[in-house]
Amino acid sequence: MKVSGFSFIRNAITFDYPIVEAIRSILPICDEVVVAVGKSEDETRSLIAGIDPKVRIIDTVWDDSLREGGRVLAVETDKAFQAVRKDSDWAFYIQGDEVLHEKYLDEVYTRMIKYKDDKKVEGLLFKYLHFYGSYQYVGSSLKWYSHEIRVVRNDKRIYSFRDAQGFKIGNNRRLRVKPLDAYMYHYGWVKDPRAMQKKQENFHKHWHDDKWIEQNVVKASEYDYSNIDALEKFDGTHPAVMKERLRRMHWDFEFDMANNRSTPKDKLKLFLKHKLGIDTGYKNYRII
Numbered sequence: 001m002k003v004s005g006f007s008f009i010r011n012a013i014t015f016d017y018p019i020v021e022a023i024r025s026i027l028p029i030c031d032e033v034v035v036a037v038g039k040s041e042d043e044t045r046s047l048i049a050g051i052d053p054k055v056r057i058i059d060t061v062w063d064d065s066l067r068e069g070g071r072v073l074a075v076e077t078d079k080a081f082q083a084v085r086k087d088s089d090w091a092f093y094i095q096g097d098e099v100l101h102e103k104y105l106d107e108v109y110t111r112m113i114k115y116k117d118d119k120k121v122e123g124l125l126f127k128y129l130h131f132y133g134s135y136q137y138v139g140s141s142l143k144w145y146s147h148e149i150r151v152v153r154n155d156k157r158i159y160s161f162r163d164a165q166g167f168k169i170g171n172n173r174r175l176r177v178k179p180l181d182a183y184m185y186h187y188g189w190v191k192d193p194r195a196m197q198k199k200q201e202n203f204h205k206h207w208h209d210d211k212w213i214e215q216n217v218v219k220a221s222e223y224d225y226s227n228i229d230a231l232e233k234f235d236g237t238h239p240a241v242m243k244e245r246l247r248r249m250h251w252d253f254e255f256d257m258a259n260n261r262s263t264p265k266d267k268l269k270l271f272l273k274h275k276l277g278i279d280t281g282y283k284n285y286r287i288i
Contacts, residue, residue: 001116003109004088004154005030008076008164009096010038010062012047015202016195018187019044019096021241023051026092026100029109030054036080038062058083070163070206077160081152088154089116095164097188098150101239104182108151111180122158122169123177124151125285132189133225133253135238135246139189141230141262149177149285150184163207166284176288185239193222193251225253230260 005026012019023033033055037045039062048057060079066072077093084091090112094100100108108124115121125147130139149166152158152175161168169175191199197220204213218224238246 001090001113002085002088003030003090003092003112004084005033005092005094006035006077006080006084007033007094007096008036008038008060008073008080009044009048010076011040011042011202012044012096013042014040014195015199016191017096018099018242018245020047020051021099021239021245022094022096023048023055024241025102025239026094027052027054028102029105029112030092031088032056032085034058034080034083036060036076036083038076056083064205067205067207067209072206073164074160074162077164081158081160082156084154086154091152091154093150093152093167094184097186099185099187099239099242101183101185101237102241104180107180107182111178112151115178119153120176120288121178122153122155122175123149123167123285125177125179125287126150126182126184127180128186129183129234130186130189131234132228132231133255134251135187135190135242135249136234137231137253137255138234139228139230140232140260143229147179147283147285148184149175161284168284174284174286177285179287185242187242191223193225196223196225197221226255228255230262231255231257233257 007023009017009019027033035048035055035057037048037057038060048055060076062072062076081091111124127147128145130144132139152167158167158169167175200223201217204217
């Protein structure tokens with residue numbers, strides 16, 4: 001069995017993406033990792049080139065005119081996926097702010113082997129932890145997606161969906177997937193508040209026009225992490241590749257969970273999800 005990883009990135013240093021940790025977290029079970037590196041204003045390309053000999057870069061230029069629904073992110077994802085070697089059985093997708101804990105590597109690889117020849121299985125579904133503000137808190141409201149596809153069969157009919165959150169195949173069909181007992185750790189909301197503010201001011205350009213940004217994105221020197229609805233304390237361990245980032249954290253963030261808030265509708269959905277196992281959230285996949 002052969003496995004290719006794939007990802008995309010631009011201006012990783014400027015916006016403090018843990019892309020190196022992301023790629024290193026999946027390298028042990030990948031024969032190669034293809035990274036679409038967009039033309040950057042910093043040394044992102046050199047950063048990626050120095051990770052490992054198994055990392056293969058394709059140089060790209062982002063189409064910044066695609067300012068609706070984050071479409072450019074899906075386009076860049078597809079560039080990386082299309083460059084994956086033809087003889088790979090699976091393609092393991094990881095975004096620049098996601099990291100796989102090493103304790104899940106065996107689970108992922110074992111399932112890849114199990115379903116390699118079962119063509120009905122088109123992808124593998126991960127659970128998610130979304131860290132917020134610091135490495136000690138995770139989002140607990142329904143605004144965070146709970147599952148997503150991160151391993152897909154190396155079938156070039158598969159393409160990135162919407163803003164690169166997930167995948168579809170052919171004529172807009174949902175992928176048939178098997179769930180994994182594995183979490184993807186999402187660190188997109190844990191950055192130096194100055195880097196987070198820069199990211200917010202820049203990244204909204206992939207979804208909205210200048211007028212919307214001017215009216216809705218607060219101009220500030222640092223991002224205000226206090227505007228959040230609900231968090232929970234994280235009492236587990238972080239991936240080993242994140243050790244140095246955790247050590248370097250230099251800002252303070254504390255949250256009083258007594259201030260957690262949710263609507264009556266959300267409370268009902270959370271009850272159904274946690275007590276009865278009924279997930280009422282949107283799903284762009286079909287579990288088989």
